[in-house]
Amino acid sequence: MNRNTMMKVGLCVWVLWLTGQAVAQSVRDTVRETVPQVQPALSGEAPPPGASVPGPTRTIGWEQLIPAGWDPYKDLKALNLDGLKDNDPKAEEALKKMRKMWDNAPINPLILGQSVRLPGYMVPLEDLPEGTKEFLLVPYFGACVHSPPPPANQIVHVVLDKPTKRFRLMDTLWVTGPLSATKTDSHMGVSSYRIDAKQVSPFVEKK
Template sequence: MNRYTMVWAALCAWSLGLGSQAWAQSVRETVRDTVPQFQPALSAEAPPPGASVPGPTRTIGWEQLIPAGWDPYKDLKALNLETLKDNDPRAEEALKKMRKMWDNAPINPLILGQSVRLPGYMVPLEDLPEGSKEFLLVPYFGACVHSPPPPANQIVHVVLDKPTKRFRMMDTLWVTGPLSATKTDSHMGVSSYRIDAKQVAPYVDKK
């Protein structure tokens, strides 16, 4: 689990009512020194075996969706986490500020308009007899379902030409298509990006 994911897990614990003290202790361990270097939750270094994607498609990881210099923990750095106690209103206020900042997380304009291949976990936005035509792609298991949504620049709204029954909740996928900056506010979370999928395939680790 990378440090970015650890903070989301701490947010989940707080949202489930485990108290600010537990939250502060978990977050304290992750943000004490520096903002972490972001790494994709799934390997994006190699295409799945047998896959053939025409055109100049670029395989990317989740860290490439984050603009250079953006600090997702800005509001936490002003707090002295060592001094926080249970139910400290400063912790709750920091979480509210961070949630607002994450829902309006900036995009990386350098990759917009490109045809990309991105690995992630599927979160369906609909449950229709004919299958799912729209879903969110997220970087780690449980995001938007068992834990609060990650920043909006770590959620991609995927739209298919036609519904599919092939995949289910939290299946790991490769999604290929043009990447655009389209903000979507769904019941599962806010996304800053959209991919109009040209190909959706099961994720296969390079190992």
């Protein structure tokens, strides 16, 4: 049985054409392909060698962007995938409901207004001759590009003072600047946070 699966995530459209196949895709496969499993994020505990950020800037990890007690998989846990058949409207409804919940994921008010330093992967929002001035910072490789966007509280909209040509898609970076609760709905995903970057540098893992 042929099946076309299409999920629209914010303004980021994911179309999976599965034509010419003899076996229908299961609901569980649909979940894996349309809902990202949270991947290990870059560690925010150790600064890169030789780097120093003056002042009260805090180096944070992605888990600190999530408010205590919020479960991104609450709706999926309540859904009995084993008991559903292919094309079950209950599965489609649950996935859409969870996507909507993720695009409106709550923020952690305790860290707003602080100068933070956060590691992540770069997803440019523009391709200009003078370089990139705005991009999304995401916690794991492929988010918003090779897989659907993570929850909005796991995406940060980064705005630079001046465009840069130094970094490219999926480069790993340290971004430093004040963190605000500014929601941005872009073609690559919905972000709950914004950093007006004062410093952007390559990410170097602690050895």
